[in-house]
Amino acid sequence: MLAVTHRPDHSEDGTGRPRETGYSRRSFLACSAAGAAAPFLVRGASSSPGAAAPPSGEAANFVVQPTPSRYFVHRENGSEEMKWGPVGRAVLDGRHAEYGDAIPNDRLYIHNRARPPRIDRRAWRLRLTGDALARPRSFTYDDLLAMPPVTLRRTIDCGANCSAFFPKLPPGGADERWLPVGYTQWHFGAVGAAEWTGVRAGDVLAAAGARSPVDVKFMGLDLIVNQSFPGGTVRYSQVVPIEKVLKDDTLLVYRMNGQDLPVDHGYPLRLLLSGWSAVTFVKWLGEIEVSTRRIPPTGLQTRHVLTGPAYPKPVPLSVSPIRSAIEHDPEVTLHPGDVVLRGRAWSGHGAIDRVDVSVERLAAPGRWVTEMPWRRATLLNTPEPFMWVRFEVPWRGARPGQYRVMSRARDRAGNVQPRPQDVVWNQHGLGYNGHYPLELIVVPPSDMP
The missing domain is CATH 2.60.40.650 (Immunoglobulin-like)
Incomplete structure (x- = not known):
C-alpha cells in the first residue's frame, strides 16, 4: 500500500483553493516581463530513448496534424482554437450532425509550445525517480498497458481560455499599467472533451514503491527554447501535490476517444488531472519525480499564477473555473x-x-x-x-x-x-x-x- 504523509500547507484545503507560493509579486512580474515576448523554438527533443529532434525544415511549425480553417482559428504558432460553429453544425462521416459529448480527435483545440518530439514507443520509457521511491524504475508502454485500465469522460479546458476578454489594463490602471501577459489570446475555444483511457497515477507510483510522498513532478519530453530561462531552454513540467496525484481520477493517459493518443495531444502518454486547468496536463511524459519534500515549481509553471492588484501573493493555477x-x-x-x-x-x-x-x-x-x-x-x-x-x-x-x-x-x-x-x-x-x-x-x- 502506498503510504502518504499529509501536510497542513498543501495546495488544497477542501475548498478547491490552490496553495500560495513564497514568490514575490516583483519577481513574478520581472520574470513575466522578460519572457512575454520571447519567441518559442524547439531543439533536440529528449535524452529519453526513442525521442529525436524534428528535421530543421519542420521546426518552425509546432503543430503536426492538419488544422483546416473550417474547424480551427489560428491564434499563434502552436495555438489552434476550436471553432464553436462546427460544434453545433458539423459534418461527421459525410453527414450533417452535431458533435456529441466528445470532440473528434482531429478537431480538439491544440496548444503546443514546441514541436512535438518524435517518439518511438517501443524504445520510449517512463522514468520514475525521487527519494520517495523504494525501487526507482522505468516503465515501457507495454508495462502501462498491462496495468488496470481506467476510462473517464472529461472536459479539458486551457487555463488561459477566454483570455482575450480581459481588459487590457487593470482597474485603476494609471500606476499599475500591466498588460495581460499571454502567448495566445484565446476566445471561447481553448476547450474540448473526450473519453480518456489510461492508468491511475497512484498505481504507477505504488509499482515503484512510493513511500510518504509529498510532491510529484511530471516532466515532458518537449524542449522549449526561451531565452528568459537559464540556459535558454526549458522542459515543460508541473509539480502536483500528492493528494491530487493519488485521486482515482488522476490518470496517465494513452488513449483518446478509443484511439492512440494523437501526437499533438501528447503521444504516447500525458497527464490528466480531473477538474484542473489543462495547462497542468503535461504532454509527452518522460519522467516523474516523487519526493518526500516540497518541489519548487520551475520553468513555465512559475508563470501559471494569478497575480495583479487583487493578489498580494501570486496564486498558482489549479482548479478550472466554471x-x-x-x-x-x-x-x-x-x-x-x-x-x-x-x-x-x-x-x-x-x-x-x-x-x-x-x-x-x-x-x-x-x-x-x-x-x-x-x-x-x-x-x-x-x-x-x-x-x-x-x-x-x-x-x-x-x-x-x-x-x-x-x-x-x-x-x-x-x-x-x-x-x-x-x-x-x-x-x-x-x-x-x-x-x-x-x-x-x-x-x-x-x-x-
Whole structure:
C-alpha cells in the first residue's frame, strides 16, 4: 500500500483553493516581463530513448496534424482554437450532425509550445525517480498497458481560455499599467472533451514503491527554447501535490476517444488531472519525480499564477473555473423567426446544475436593450462531474438587428459565472469566466447581397 504523509500547507484545503507560493509579486512580474515576448523554438527533443529532434525544415511549425480553417482559428504558432460553429453544425462521416459529448480527435483545440518530439514507443520509457521511491524504475508502454485500465469522460479546458476578454489594463490602471501577459489570446475555444483511457497515477507510483510522498513532478519530453530561462531552454513540467496525484481520477493517459493518443495531444502518454486547468496536463511524459519534500515549481509553471492588484501573493493555477459558451461563431448571420440557441457549460468544481441564457439587442450605438431576459435553458444530457453539459433555449420571433447572447452557468458546488465587470483581473490573463457576450446578426434573406 502506498503510504502518504499529509501536510497542513498543501495546495488544497477542501475548498478547491490552490496553495500560495513564497514568490514575490516583483519577481513574478520581472520574470513575466522578460519572457512575454520571447519567441518559442524547439531543439533536440529528449535524452529519453526513442525521442529525436524534428528535421530543421519542420521546426518552425509546432503543430503536426492538419488544422483546416473550417474547424480551427489560428491564434499563434502552436495555438489552434476550436471553432464553436462546427460544434453545433458539423459534418461527421459525410453527414450533417452535431458533435456529441466528445470532440473528434482531429478537431480538439491544440496548444503546443514546441514541436512535438518524435517518439518511438517501443524504445520510449517512463522514468520514475525521487527519494520517495523504494525501487526507482522505468516503465515501457507495454508495462502501462498491462496495468488496470481506467476510462473517464472529461472536459479539458486551457487555463488561459477566454483570455482575450480581459481588459487590457487593470482597474485603476494609471500606476499599475500591466498588460495581460499571454502567448495566445484565446476566445471561447481553448476547450474540448473526450473519453480518456489510461492508468491511475497512484498505481504507477505504488509499482515503484512510493513511500510518504509529498510532491510529484511530471516532466515532458518537449524542449522549449526561451531565452528568459537559464540556459535558454526549458522542459515543460508541473509539480502536483500528492493528494491530487493519488485521486482515482488522476490518470496517465494513452488513449483518446478509443484511439492512440494523437501526437499533438501528447503521444504516447500525458497527464490528466480531473477538474484542473489543462495547462497542468503535461504532454509527452518522460519522467516523474516523487519526493518526500516540497518541489519548487520551475520553468513555465512559475508563470501559471494569478497575480495583479487583487493578489498580494501570486496564486498558482489549479482548479478550472466554471464557464459556458454558445455554439455559434462570432458575427454569425441568422434568419428572422424562431431560433434555438445551443451551447455547452463546464466546471472544474463539479457537475453543472443550471444554465441561463439572455439576449440583448443593439438599439443605438453603444446602447443595448434586453430582448430576452435570463431564461433557464434545458440541459440535454445528464450532468457529470468535470464533464461539460449541452444545453438549449428557444428564442422566439427573432427580428432583424444586431444582438449579443450570453450564457450563465451554475455548478452543484454553487459557483456561478460572474458578470464580465466582476471578473477579478490578473496579469497573466488566466481563468477568465465572465458571461461574455457573443454577437449575432439577424438579417432577412431579401436583404442579403
